[in-house]
Amino acid sequence: MSDEHAPQGRQPLIPPQKVLRHSVRGQVLDALRAALVDGELVPGEIYSGPALGERFGVSATPVREAMQQLALEGAVECLPNRGFRVLTRTRRSQAELAEVRALVEVPVMLRLARSVPAATWESLRPAAVAAARAAEEGDLPRYAEADRAFHRAVLSLSGNGQLVRIAEELHRRAQWPLPDAPRVRRGELVADAAEHSALLDALVARDLPVVEALVRAHFAGA
Template structure:
């Protein structure tokens, strides 16, 4: 599950795949939605123009007839600021990926103009993105110079792992007891995405898919504030240590296998295995 600890040679306390199958044949249950229910949800029209569920579509106005209350003037063009924000968002994503990959080295100072030239944009969206990273704690503002990548040690990583465990472990255990098996089926593609990213050693893609999987699990709780807090802690735990080695491809593959193993245990409602997987994960995140 975790990629940000950047620990070399540390393996999970259990062998990869040890919990990869549920009792029995280990096959995932099929997730099927009845055709009638699917039609009602999507508003599929039946012969004669009637929609599923007995609802008929609203009549359309005749050609040339203006619907009452409809504005006839054209919409104003989108302001330029939207495009600037879009660039800033792309630069922010690129900088976050560079942090995870170790391209932005902890302790080093980077100027907005230099990074702008690297990305082929002006310094303005880079500076705005860096200000956002400063709020998150990933970088520090250095007056008249630029931004220094924050230096983090093992203690900070251990503290993040402890706080994440306090939040996520009891929530996951509660979900394991209450969420029906078919709800976990929808998370299978997210788990497979982490395996795909790990297989090619793409640390940035793995970090994003790892967080996406965790968010999807926690969203089943229905608590949006919890999801937002946990996701921010997860993001911060993925930043590299000041002296830590780069995460190896084998470590990413081992971590990715935990997602599929966890899903197998959740589908079979094997609470003992779920607890072992989740607690072992957070216990090893600070090593």
């Protein structure tokens, strides 16, 4: 049975929208990633390519391609002739991600703290401000992107592209909500965003114990 005729679960609360024809797959992928972060794609639910395509005003093909990318990222699983099921995260998997992120990023942050000049850290203030602005507006998907952008900018100073890619993939997975968790409140986003500025302050001061404590706490709260 094709996914067009399969019984569907609850459909996502993504407002109908048109997507420009250039880079359609990339735009659909961005929209689906935002829907995952915002909880609009519900863990455990099955979604079909045609149904989502109608919401975006595109064919099912770019939706399926985007969903296949999300499957590679561990966000969904492909169900032949049915569609895609959003995978359910657990608190254990969340804790494991936090541990792995710390193992990957903390040593790099500490090394950079010893060598990168203060002026370079100050140049990253706009990235911290962008995250803070998204948090103030309570825009969870935009904050998630700004949060990744800040960490990407910091880790890029290592000059290790493979590290940056792996860290961003781990970070993206850490941002998917738990199925039983309440929606993140604006105040929580603001507090999380404030940690970026505090981290920059510690990096400028080369205060390694504070750098390590802030990074570990940031991961634990992700």
